[in-house]
Every structure is written in structure tokens, then in C-alpha cells.
Amino acid sequence: MTAVSRRNWAGNITWHAERFAAPESVAELQALVAGAERVKAVGSGHSFSDIADTAGLLVSTAALPRDVERLGPHRVRVAAGVRYGELALELDRYGLASANLASLPHISVAGTVATGTHGSGVGNRSLATHVAALDLVTSTGELVTLRRGEDDFAGAVVGLGALGVVTAVELDVVPAFEVAVSVHEWLPFDVLLEHYEAVLAAAYSVSVFLDWSRPLRGQVWLKHRVDDGAPGVVDEPWFAAAEAGPRNPVPGISAENAVQQGGVPGPSFQRLPHFRLEMVPSNGEELQSEYFVAAADGPAALAALAPLADLIHPVLQVCELRRIAADDLWLSPSGGRDSAAFHFTWVPDLAAVLPVLERIEAALAPFDARPHWGKVFPMTADRLVEVYPRVPEFLSLAGRLDPRGAFANAWTGRHLGR
Numbered sequence: 001m002t003a004v005s006r007r008n009w010a011g012n013i014t015w016h017a018e019r020f021a022a023p024e025s026v027a028e029l030q031a032l033v034a035g036a037e038r039v040k041a042v043g044s045g046h047s048f049s050d051i052a053d054t055a056g057l058l059v060s061t062a063a064l065p066r067d068v069e070r071l072g073p074h075r076v077r078v079a080a081g082v083r084y085g086e087l088a089l090e091l092d093r094y095g096l097a098s099a100n101l102a103s104l105p106h107i108s109v110a111g112t113v114a115t116g117t118h119g120s121g122v123g124n125r126s127l128a129t130h131v132a133a134l135d136l137v138t139s140t141g142e143l144v145t146l147r148r149g150e151d152d153f154a155g156a157v158v159g160l161g162a163l164g165v166v167t168a169v170e171l172d173v174v175p176a177f178e179v180a181v182s183v184h185e186w187l188p189f190d191v192l193l194e195h196y197e198a199v200l201a202a203a204y205s206v207s208v209f210l211d212w213s214r215p216l217r218g219q220v221w222l223k224h225r226v227d228d229g230a231p232g233v234v235d236e237p238w239f240a241a242a243e244a245g246p247r248n249p250v251p252g253i254s255a256e257n258a259v260q261q262g263g264v265p266g267p268s269f270q271r272l273p274h275f276r277l278e279m280v281p282s283n284g285e286e287l288q289s290e291y292f293v294a295a296a297d298g299p300a301a302l303a304a305l306a307p308l309a310d311l312i313h314p315v316l317q318v319c320e321l322r323r324i325a326a327d328d329l330w331l332s333p334s335g336g337r338d339s340a341a342f343h344f345t346w347v348p349d350l351a352a353v354l355p356v357l358e359r360i361e362a363a364l365a366p367f368d369a370r371p372h373w374g375k376v377f378p379m380t381a382d383r384l385v386e387v388y389p390r391v392p393e394f395l396s397l398a399g400r401l402d403p404r405g406a407f408a409n410a411w412t413g414r415h416l417g418r
């Protein structure tokens with residue numbers, strides 16, 4: 001029998017659930033959900049808040065049959081609890097790949113999709129946009145399938161676990177491709193501000209890391225697609241950042257756990273995450289937050305954070321800048337607008353981090369910054385409904401799919417008013 005962890009990966013949340021279950025069939029899951037007053041699904045537990053918590057029954061989908069089935073040339077059906085790293089290995093056997101990946105390959109497919117998790121790239125949308133259909137067990141225990149193009153689909157994909165338990169998704173995939181990673185340092189902050197979009201568009205996937213120490217400067221990770229004919233270098237006079245030796249995204253940590261760099265081509269799934277699948281990236285001693293603004297506001301929003309550098313730096317492990325293409329999913333952080341994202345990996349001290357987050361939210365308020373659902377943020381329902389304007393439609397969908405409020409929890413109360 002699969003044991004369900006009593007806490008999240010970071011260890012900052014211990015679940016309040018009265019009961020835990022890891023059903024081995026969808027039928028067993030349906031009966032459990034129908035019989036529970038309060039219930040919630042947990043994926044791989046890589047979120048940093050009580051978003052996956054419940055006062056009732058916490059169900060893991062990890063013990064459901066972990067199938068990856070090929071449905072067509074570029075379509076697969078994947079069980080909810082499969083992790084992206086496992087999926088990548090299966091896809092590779094078919095000569096296929098996910099068009100993009102998040103920084104960590106260990107996260108579950110359903111949890112990733114439910115929170116609008118993303119990688120980077122001006123042409124890359126959130127991983128949730130790869131979903132073509134999803135199977136959902138609703139609070140009556142009924143199994144419903146929602147397909148792209150149908151009413152409710154765009155509302156249900158980034159579902160925050162608030163609509164039901166996803167048992168499987170159909171995903172769009174692409175032919176396998178190779179990527180080469182090169183790391184460059186240092187790009188002065190004023191150069192970054194002036195050429196923000198050019199830097200973030202300089203490769204298929206780009207991340208810029210800063211630790212907000214002075215002098216402010218960025219470390220640029222360029223992830224080039226080997227097959228797209230791009231030169232693989234930034235040939236601009238302002239890009240003086242020299243290629244560095246192997247680096248971990250977190251300053252001072254060994255590069256051993258990080259993906260291969262130095263421009264050596266390799267399968268996309270071994271290059272697009274920052275961390276190697278076969279390694280544990282860290283022991284979870286961190287908290288994370290992330291905010292999304294319109295891409296056009298990226299440089300101004302970054303400049304608005306600069307006066308906070310001396311507040312941010314002491315509680316920060318590393319900050320990462322990324323770009324994500326717009327999508328049409330109601331609660332996607334990049335919904336309706338090409339987005340610039342500002343990610344923060346913090347020291348594991350919520351009391352020290354929260355006041356800094358309040359200042360960051362205030363500095364980014366003029367840009368209607370949206371928090372990442374799976375990370376730590378103080379923003380409450382009254383403001384969230386302004387930055388995520390489709391929250392009312394989502395709440396109405398939740399009311400229809402879960403009229404008895406079985407999937408509501410303290411987190412949905414604070415952040416959605418449900």
C-alpha cells in the first residue's frame with residue numbers, strides 16, 4: 001500500500017487531514033470521494049502552502065495505475081500521479097517530448113497543471129496548455145471528461161484542486177528535440193533593464209538568476225534548441241557576459257545536481273529543467289514565491305523591485321526571471337497576457353519572508369502582479385479577484401461541479417472566498 005506523506009516536500013506544511021488514502025483504482029477513488037465530507041487531492045506535494053490541505057480525506061493519486069498511453073502522433077494519455085521526469089522517459093521511447101518543462105522534473109503532472117506551472121521561453125506557454133482533455137472525479141463520485149473546446153474546459157484545467165480529483169489527462173506532445181545549455185555571467189543590472197526582452201528572448205528557454213546582492217547583476221542561462229537554426233550565442237555588443245563553468249542556480253551550491261551545461265547538446269528533458277532527474281535537487285529547505293506581470297511591464301516591474309534589494313537579499317537564496325507566452329486558461333498566471341515572471345527561492349523562514357513579500361506585492365501592485373498559486377503569497381481574495389478577473393466564473397464552475405463544497409479548504413477560503 002502506498003503511504004501518503006503527512007507533509008509537503010518543503011516540510012513547512014503538515015496536513016490537517018483526518019484521513020489519508022492512496023486508492024489503487026479509479027472506482028476505489030470514486031467511492032472514497034463520494035463518501036467524504038471534505039476531500040482534496042495531493043500530487044507530489046511540491047507546493048509551498050496549504051493549497052492541497054483538507055480537514056477531511058487527503059487522497060494521493062500516486063497509487064493509481066501510472067500509465068502513459070500513446071493516443072496519436074502527438075497526443076498521450078497520462079495518469080495524474082505520473083511525474084514529469086517519468087513521463088519524459090516514456091515519451092523519449094516514442095521519439096516524443098514535452099514542448100517545455102519546469103525547473104524540477106520530480107513534480108506530478110496533475111499538480112503541475114492544477115497550479116499553472118510553467119518553464120520559460122517567449123514562445124512557450126504554461127504546461128497546463130498542453131492539456132487537451134482531463135478526467136475528473138467530482139464530489140458526487142462521478143467521473144467526467146472535459147475536452148478542449150468544450151464549455152468549462154478552460155476554467156477546469158488550472159483547477160487548484162478545487163473542482164475534483166483529476167485521474168488522467170491527455171497531453172499534446174512534440175517530436176523529441178535536443179537542447180544545449182550555456183551559463184553566462186555577469187550581466188549588469190542596467191544592461192538587463194535596457195535589453196530585458198532581448199535577453200529573455202535570446203534562446204528557446206532563458207532564465208536570469210539574481211541574488212539581489214550589490215552590485216546588482218544577473219547570471220543568464222541560455223537553453224538553445226539545437227534544431228531551430230539559431231546561432232546558439234548572443235551576438236550583441238551589450239552582451240559581455242562570458243560563459244561560466246558549471247553552476248547550480250543557487251549561488252554557493254555545487255553544480256552536481258544541475259543539468260549539464262557548457263553547450264553540450266542533450267535530450268530536451270535533460271536540459272530544460274535546471275535539476276537532474278536522477279538527483280534530489282535539495283533537501284527542501286526553502287520556500288518559494290513568484291509573481292507574473294505583463295511582459296511589456298517586465299523591465300519597469302524589475303526596476304520597481306530594485307529599491308527592495310537590501311530587504312530581499314538577506315532572506316533570499318536566489319531569484320529567477322522567466323518569460324511565458326499567453327494562454328486562455330481562466331486561472332493561469334499567464335492567462336490573457338504574455339508574461340514576465342519573477343520567482344524567489346527564499347530561506348525557510350516564513351516569518352522573515354512574509355514582510356518582504358508584502359513589500360514586493362506593494363511594489364508590483366501597479367502592474368497587477370499575479371502570484372503563482374502553488375507558492376507562498378500573502379495576497380487575499382479581495383485583491384486576487386482584481387488580478388485574476390475570471391475568479392467569479394471559476395467560483396461559479398466550482399459551485400456547479402462541487403455544490404457541497406467538498407473540495408473547499410482553508411486556502412480556498414483565504415484566497416478565493418470559497
Ligand SMILES: Cc1cc2nc3c(=O)[nH]c(=O)nc-3n(C[C@H](O)[C@H](O)[C@H](O)COP(=O)(O)OP(=O)(O)OC[C@H]3O[C@@H](n4cnc5c(N)ncnc54)[C@H](O)[C@@H]3O)c2cc1C
Nearest residue numbers: 043044045046047102103108110111117118160161166374
Ligand atoms: C524545487 C521546486 C521547483 C519548482 N519549479 C517550478 C517551476 O519551474 N515553475 C513553476 O511554475 N513552478 C515550479 N514549482 C512549483 C510546483 O510546480 C507547483 O507547486 C506544483 O503544483 C507542484 O505539483 P505537485 O504535484 O507537487 O502539486 P501539489 O503540491 O501536490 O498540489 C498542488 C495543487 O494541485 C492539486 N492537485 C494535485 N494533484 C491533483 C489531482 N490529481 N487532481 C486535482 N488536483 C490535484 C492539489 O489539490 C493542490 O491544489 C517548483 C516547486 C519546487 C519544490
